[in-house]
Amino acid sequence: MSAAQTAIPAASPRLLQLGPLPPGLTQLLQTHYQLHPLWLESDRAGFLTSHTGQLAGGVTMSRHGGSADVMACLRGTVLACFGVGFDTIDLAAAVQHGVAVSTTPDVLTDCVADIGFGLILATARQLVAADRFVQTGRWKDGSFALSTRVSGKRLGIVGLGRIGAAVARRASGFDMPVRYHGPKARADAPYVFEADLLALARWADFLVLTCRGGPATHHMISAQVLQALGKKGFLINIARGSVVDELALVQAIAQGTIAGAGLDVLEKEPQVPAGLLGNDRVVVLPHVAATTYETRAAMEKLVFDNLTSFFDTGRILTPPA
Numbered sequence: 001m002s003a004a005q006t007a008i009p010a011a012s013p014r015l016l017q018l019g020p021l022p023p024g025l026t027q028l029l030q031t032h033y034q035l036h037p038l039w040l041e042s043d044r045a046g047f048l049t050s051h052t053g054q055l056a057g058g059v060t061m062s063r064h065g066g067s068a069d070v071m072a073c074l075r076g077t078v079l080a081c082f083g084v085g086f087d088t089i090d091l092a093a094a095v096q097h098g099v100a101v102s103t104t105p106d107v108l109t110d111c112v113a114d115i116g117f118g119l120i121l122a123t124a125r126q127l128v129a130a131d132r133f134v135q136t137g138r139w140k141d142g143s144f145a146l147s148t149r150v151s152g153k154r155l156g157i158v159g160l161g162r163i164g165a166a167v168a169r170r171a172s173g174f175d176m177p178v179r180y181h182g183p184k185a186r187a188d189a190p191y192v193f194e195a196d197l198l199a200l201a202r203w204a205d206f207l208v209l210t211c212r213g214g215p216a217t218h219h220m221i222s223a224q225v226l227q228a229l230g231k232k233g234f235l236i237n238i239a240r241g242s243v244v245d246e247l248a249l250v251q252a253i254a255q256g257t258i259a260g261a262g263l264d265v266l267e268k269e270p271q272v273p274a275g276l277l278g279n280d281r282v283v284v285l286p287h288v289a290a291t292t293y294e295t296r297a298a299m300e301k302l303v304f305d306n307l308t309s310f311f312d313t314g315r316i317l318t319p320p321a
Helices: 023-029 044-050 068-073 091-097 109-124 127-135 162-172 197-203 223-229 246-255 293-313
Strands: 014-017 034-037 057-061 078-082 100-102 155-158 178-181 206-209 234-237 260-263 282-284
Touching: 023 293, 044 068, 057 293, 068 091, 078 293, 091 100, 100 293, 109 127, 109 162, 109 206, 109 234, 109 260, 109 282, 109 293, 155 162, 155 197, 162 178, 178 197, 197 223, 223 234, 223 246, 246 260
Parallel strands: 014 034, 014 057, 057 078, 078 100, 155 178, 155 206, 206 234, 234 260, 260 282
Antiparallel strands: none
């Protein structure tokens, strides 16, 4: 137990911590709460059963989620999630057991959109490969290969939510026409809605994924979609790794079915399929879209503020949406 933990009065609310948290968030929470690390329990199921109704709430991350047995243990309390994704959280069980679930939307939108557009530039203009060309001393032996222009190209967005809309706004600075696909058209969107994902893929030069994860979008980007995107098309994923059929993507890269891919998320992080490594047409980032000093601090504060609001008023500030 750390010094910060021992300084907390015994009467402080006790929170179930479902998995490791960012250090800054851990330190912030420890100023007001006692944290119990569930992942260190040898008998996780037994602990949850024996502590039902005995905890003030819980805290998690999108990657740790929140299962039905956790919701049963936390009945009538709160589960605050660090992250905007909630496909790993059993919301039906939360409703059943009266658990208020919060996430951290909006505060990460701009940084994730920045990475999305950064991946567009990195893949099309071969920025990473060009850097390696210089770093490894090959420039003195000749010029770097030609790359693909970004300005004026067609941008297809799958999932025009907060992040998708932010990517679209950035595209206006590059004179890119935008179309989008989703469950339904948005009345407030100034872009063309495409109900057929294959049609959007055929139209787009860049297909950017900003949709939710979960069963409804699992492997939405299939071999057929990649075939439709075509030899001059680029796939950019800043959504969830589960949205892409990675076996199909590996084959598409190997066979030259698409021009390239820029990925910040993978299906089984941190495992990366071998076919996506060592290829200049692929840029893979270690899920860093929201990991800036500014966004991390804002997300940590929003987790804390959601807990404070729940304990003060019985209501959270930012439910899943």
